[in-house]
Amino acid sequence: MTIDEIKVMIELSKTLHFGKTSRATHMSAPSVTRLVQRLEDELGCRLFDRDNRRVQLTEAGKVFQQYVEQQLRAWSELQVAISGVKGTVSGLVRIYCSVTASHSILTDILRPIKDRYPEIRVALSTGPSEETFQKISDDEVDIGICAYPKAVPSSIKIRKIKEVGLSVIVPKGASLDDIRSNALPFIYPKSALTRSYISDWFHQQGIAVKVYTELADVDGTMSLVSLGYGASVIPSLSCASHHLRDQVEVLPMTPELPSLKVGICCKKKVTYPSYVKVIMDAFPST
Template sequence: MNFAWLQTFNVIVEEGSLTRAARALHLTQPAVSKQLRALEEYYGTPLFYRTTREIELTEAGKIVYQYSQKALDLIGKSRNEVQSLARIIQGELSLGASTIPGEYILPGFLGLFQQRYPGVRVKLEIGDSKAVAQKVAEGKLELGITGALIKGRNLRYELFFRDELVVVVPKGHRFAGRGSVTLEEFIAEPHVAREKGSGTRIAIENRLMELGVSPSALNISLELGSTEAVLNAVARGVGISLVSGYAARPRARVGELACLKIDGVPFERGLYFVTRKKPEPRTILRVFIDFLKEQRDSDHAGNDL
């Protein structure tokens, strides 16, 4: 069901003809006819008797018209209430995020959020997962979005979405033309790694231990404090790495490096909302979290989210 079909249907009823409805909607008559056919296919029955001079509602059409008026009225009221909420929701939000959500995911969402809630000022601090969780626990940040579950007595975690980790290699590397590598091949290569405490590093080490591999088996030649620094080092041939697909794929698309999988061994980690259990979050924070979930579920970020 498409909301526009109901709107078009109601205008047809009110105007009494497809031609006048098309004029009122600033659409072509074939476009109006197409929407009407789609609505009739949805209900599985004709909604109008068609004659050469006029159109008349069938019994099914009368039922649909009755309920569509109510539905359109409710949608209009909901829009008004949401717009009122946007005027009411004001203030400042202090957020923290680890590198991947903070640098690659949240900036676009924050722009959309402030379009909807212009009275809200958002401050975003980026750090490693442990540092962000610690500041949430201390009340210095209202919300964190981290790539690892950091234990804390007064912390509550909720999954935001899942982040696939991919192997990245320089474009001239012998693995670059392949779609995947074995776990053994991956471990044997010189590695560029994130610093200890980063969500990516924690997720990789935990996954290796699940596979019976000691994290110390990795041949780490360089540790760096940001994903961008890691990608720059890989692109310059310092080593290979395992990083978030959100960060790596844009560079792979322009040919700076290649992204690979590890044969038969998925690597992924959760990205989590982290808040304090007490006190309960303010309304402004609940609205923000609901907005992020809405954006996630609408697949607003396309293939990169």
């Protein structure tokens, strides 16, 4: 098996879904099927029980899953060892963050890394910020970028990148009084952490908002607010650089909403691959 084939089989053993594996690995579904059939023929046993409704690992498949995961770890360790001999830092680092972070924070992190360590390659995946720690714990990614939660798991190492302010945005001509009177409903972010900050702030100000909907992405929120559907709160960095910035109002707030503390994180280990270590070391412990 090639390393790419090993990665495909690991993905399939986790998702138990040929379509999802195809999309995640950029290999066509028929090619994934042919790979499984070839390996099953070579091993003389079934690795997956599959029908029209579900896919399951067989007992042999579970043994195979452990084997390919060990092989991928060994390959990563070999890359690190060779990097040490060559005196360079190289390898593939898997990074996870929200779409918002990929737009507003990621480039500032990776630009100096790319300049200094051009042989480090990056595999980027995006999704809800709340899934960051779980993906790190499950070894799906090496590094995550997310807002600090109220409690950081003991298995996670996190270092501060920056603090990001929150902006209250409303349609042109609207005001805080429109939110207070419920003339303007509120579009809540789906992020539980951001939502809790906003709810606490409104409670302290004695404001009971009328909820219009919940949205996970900044683009959708900016669109609805610019069209007059409601008010919302988004990270100030995202608002300032958004193409719809001139079509919404940013309300000055007293007191200001609390800032989000954004960090870079990884799993706590005794030793780290060099390509993870140099990225984490770019941010001092606090």
